[in-house]
Amino acid sequence: MAYAIEAHGLHKSFQTHEAVCGVDLAIRQGELFALLGPNGAGKTTTIHMLTTLLLPDRGSAHICGYDVVHDAAAVRRHISVTGQFAALDESLTGMQNLMLFAELHGYNRKEARMLAEKLLESFNLVNAGGKTVGNYSGGMRRRLDLAAGVLSQPKVMFLDEPTTGLDPQSRRELWDVVRRLVNNGTTVLLTTQYLEEADQLADRIGFIAAGKIIAVGTPEQLKESIGGKMLTIRLKEGSDPADICRLIESEYGLEAHMDDNGSIVKLVAGEAILAHKVIGTLLDQSAMIEDFTLSEPILDDVYFALTANNGKESGS
Numbered sequence: 001m002a003y004a005i006e007a008h009g010l011h012k013s014f015q016t017h018e019a020v021c022g023v024d025l026a027i028r029q030g031e032l033f034a035l036l037g038p039n040g041a042g043k044t045t046t047i048h049m050l051t052t053l054l055l056p057d058r059g060s061a062h063i064c065g066y067d068v069v070h071d072a073a074a075v076r077r078h079i080s081v082t083g084q085f086a087a088l089d090e091s092l093t094g095m096q097n098l099m100l101f102a103e104l105h106g107y108n109r110k111e112a113r114m115l116a117e118k119l120l121e122s123f124n125l126v127n128a129g130g131k132t133v134g135n136y137s138g139g140m141r142r143r144l145d146l147a148a149g150v151l152s153q154p155k156v157m158f159l160d161e162p163t164t165g166l167d168p169q170s171r172r173e174l175w176d177v178v179r180r181l182v183n184n185g186t187t188v189l190l191t192t193q194y195l196e197e198a199d200q201l202a203d204r205i206g207f208i209a210a211g212k213i214i215a216v217g218t219p220e221q222l223k224e225s226i227g228g229k230m231l232t233i234r235l236k237e238g239s240d241p242a243d244i245c246r247l248i249e250s251e252y253g254l255e256a257h258m259d260d261n262g263s264i265v266k267l268v269a270g271e272a273i274l275a276h277k278v279i280g281t282l283l284d285q286s287a288m289i290e291d292f293t294l295s296e297p298i299l300d301d302v303y304f305a306l307t308a309n310n311g312k313e314s315g316s
């Protein structure tokens with residue numbers, strides 16, 4: 001099968017630091033793939049290599065069959081890259097910005113106007129088309145930026161944290177736009193800090209940590225890989241979560257983790273019966289439990305489990 005985005009063993013180091021160490025990707029045409037990982041994991045470096053902004057040290061990558069190193073110009077003709085910082089002229093209106101981009105892509109003035117009108121409509125910006133971009137909200141700017149990106153009819157779009165800083169309503173509006181692009185056959189590689197966004201939008205998700213892809217799958221596959229239900233225990237003030245984790249590990253051999261502010265302990269409890277036994281044991285030992293819930297895993301749980309394990313494997 002020919003992939004829209006394909007990478008084999010991509011490596012990139014900065015001085016002595018290996019930022020990307022052997023990334024493989026195979027993303028089908030029309031697929032929305034989300035690349036997730038903590039700060040410094042290597043997402044941007046990977047995207048920069050795939051979009052020809054950075055030369056890989058080793059490995060290879062192809063976009064729509066074109067080599068990112070040897071056919072960089074052809075790659076650029078097939079992609080668009082948008083991110084948190086929209087490349088728009090603040091002093092022009094939305095309509096003028098789109099017309100400018102269209103004319104830069106070789107459309108004449110009349111064609112550019114028609115295309116800009118169509119794009120303003122598709123991206124829910126008809127009422128904003130006559131206003132200067134300097135007066136746009138964050139969500140409007142991102143939608144206009146995406147509209148400008150679509151104008152060149154890219155086969156592959158790289159969206160680097162496109163909803164960072166947007167309010168929930170603007171984020172949802174942008175999701176609708178992205179879904180429509182994918183439904184029309186565009187391949188999208190998305191990075192995001194919001195796991196819920198990846199869960200909502202992505203066909204598949206790749207988790208990257210310390211420059212390596214550590215898991216790939218559909219959101220459902222990744223959640224199933226956790227291996228059962230999550231038990232979340234909220235502790236009363238003054239209790240020691242480290243003690244609780246140790247007790248659970250020694251009694252049941254289950255690995256429990258506390259959250260950053262130390263009031264919640266989480267573990268994969270598998271079956272409900274085991275969760276009830278754990279709670280029973282903790283209460284017998286007079287653990288100060290405020291409440292507890294047993295729930296299906298969400299992507300945050302997958303992310304937590306993966307990045308916690310990866311930290312151990314790499315010895316950090």
Ligand SMILES: Nc1ncnc2c1ncn2[C@@H]1O[C@H](COP(=O)(O)OP(=O)(O)OP(=O)(O)O)[C@@H](O)[C@H]1O
Nearest residue numbers: 014015017019037038039040041042043044045046
């Ligand atoms: N130009 C550079 N020079 C030196 N080190 C760099 C450079 N660019 C990235 N790095 C380092 O490479 C590693 C990967 O960075 P990268 O920006 O790819 O991560 P990221 O996953 O995109 O992180 P974030 O979510 O914070 O943007 C980091 O340790 C970063 O400090």
